[in-house]
Amino acid sequence: MSYVLGIDLGTSSLKGILMNKAGQVIAEASAEYDIDSPAPGFSEQHPEYWVVACEEVLTRLSIEVADFGAELEAISFSGQMHSLVTLGDEDTLAYPAILWNDVRTTKQCQQIMDTFGETIIEITKNIVLEGFTLPKILWLQQNKPEVWEKVRKIMLPKDYLAFILTGNMHCEYSDAAGTSLFDIEKREWSAAICEKFAIDMSILPPVVSSVEQVGVVNASYAKRFGLQREVKVFAGGADNACAALGAGVVNEDYALVSLGTSGVFSSFEAEISNYKGKLHFFNHVIPNANYSMGVTLAAGNSLNWFKNTFGKGLSFAELLADVYTVAPGSEGLLFTPYIVGERTPHIDSKIRGSFIGIDTRHELKHFARAVLEGITFSLKDAQVLMEEAKNKKFKQIISVGGGAKNADWMQMQADIFNAEIIRLEVEQGPGVGACMIAAVGNGWFEDFEACRNIFVQYKDATFTPREENVQKYEQLYDVYTQVYPATKTICSTLTNFNE
Incomplete structure (x- = not known):
């Protein structure tokens, strides 16, 4: 063998x-x-x-x-x-x-x-x-x-x-x-x-x-x-680049969303693009190809902060157990995950996070759902930049990391990104991409498409967008994009005040 x-x-x-x-x-x-x-x-x-x-x-x-x-x-x-x-x-x-x-x-x-x-x-x-x-x-x-x-x-x-x-x-x-x-x-x-x-x-x-x-x-x-x-x-x-390859993102039909401490939304790009710094753009490990990448600095970090601050003693499963009972939009509660600044598309080290719309009916489950929605909105910023620049729509988005472990969050991703969301059968991270490079380089496969068909396996379950949720999230995303310009000066002043 x-x-x-x-x-x-x-x-x-x-x-x-x-x-x-x-x-x-x-x-x-x-x-x-x-x-x-x-x-x-x-x-x-x-x-x-x-x-x-x-x-x-x-x-x-x-x-x-x-x-x-x-x-x-x-x-x-x-x-x-x-x-x-x-x-x-x-x-x-x-x-x-x-x-x-x-x-x-x-x-x-x-x-x-x-x-x-x-x-x-x-x-x-x-x-x-x-x-x-x-x-x-x-x-x-x-x-x-x-x-x-x-x-x-x-x-x-x-x-x-x-x-x-x-x-x-x-x-x-x-x-x-x-x-x-x-x-x-x-x-x-x-x-x-x-x-x-x-x-x-x-x-x-x-x-x-x-x-x-x-x-x-x-x-x-x-x-x-x-x-x-x-x-x-x-x-x-x-x-x-290896992480995207190891997830099977080898052509422009697919994108990858990775939810770790930070969050990444990346896609394969056959041609050279210039996003003028709003997105990262790099040459790929796939020969003669490139990839673009948007980053939100506090994805899982926002959820960790929320649990440690407001859900002490709870497991993540317990913290998120009731979010499915809350309708999309968290009953008028919106979260921006700028708790350590933000990268895409703002590149602003002084912006800070917000809960907008708090009222007396909001409980822990509303705040928890709002955090998940806000993190996903922040990654949608990158998706929108990519799709508008290429006048296209992603066929499927592969979700990895913490967000792929919670079915309710997976459905939110499908609804907010308005795309089918799939998961890897086994997540091994960039190491699989490195193995694929060795396999193709060693002549086991003619190209990365052929290698992907053998080395990358997906779970049978696919999360598909629910039209009524998609429409509501499109309206909420428009509101989300207004929060940054509305709070930029305030956050900068507060950050300077505390320095």
Whole structure:
């Protein structure tokens, strides 16, 4: 039996998923690591954490699966985006990796957008935010010049891990697209951006497709883990792109809604689009394709906050047990989930959440339903931008994460998005996308469409829109979109007052 291994290098853990040609998960293993915060707003990791975690995962899989060493054919990766890895002479690490969720670079982002913003958006199709790679480079230049002088190569996390396994350096399109250094349309590093910000282009690794073989597992690791054949290593992709692939979003008929701590609404895009920063737009792991993505910063986070504040002692099941008894619209109660600011489409760190329309008849169940509806409205903002830009309507939306575990919330999604909502039979996250890249790269399948038909399975139950609810939610969504402009100045004043 032949295997491929998908390695998902996340923010707090590394996961390995071993799959066979039938798309079955043979085994899984994971290893956790810490996030270092040496100063307020700083979020760092030593890349050695990832290497040790990868070795732990490979060890566990080699012990758990008897023919792991004999049958493993290929490895690929999914990785946290944007995080900056810097290498000096002899490929030694020059500085801890500055992670995507590090927020020290507000000043640098403002500098970039003030001096080169329109050009940046035209080239990269994205506004520069604190999470992206370019402002991290500027922070090093301005605050650690002695470190920057030593930098000979920059990499992204999954690519560093591939370098450790193979000895070869590269980057890959979907990850390069999230650096604010990459020309999305030309699919190459931008000489104009590098020149503007004094970045020697020789420090940037060559860029390859996700399914390009970047090497084989080196002899030391092959011996250590009992690998009996030459194991191919394929480039892999950014975690959001791999998540969409692993959910089966391989053409423009489908979208993905992911409800974790934050919320993501993403879709496949065959052509180049420029949403002028209102949506993220990146090259895909699927060759010659792209994807757009809207983000709400507090999806599950809003529900967690609500439970911890108003439903202490209740499980989520108990908190949401009666929401089905409340009609759409929560009897005139509306929630905006801006409790930590908002990303799509407003990009406003000072906006804050609201309950609008509270009166004496509202009980816990009304507030709970309003929270679910508000989170879903915030993701509809991204859906509307995508569908209006393409003059289209999504055939189906695949829901993953916490929102896919509650049938009442699934029905709300169907009604608010006005689309069929389906769920994965088994959710494995971006690791499945990494396995699919290894499988296609290794020649198991002709393309990702063929791979999807084997590797991605959906539950039989489909949630379809209810026309009477759709009409009501369309009216409520119009009201929802009025809350942001009505509260923007108030929230900014209150935020400044508390600083």
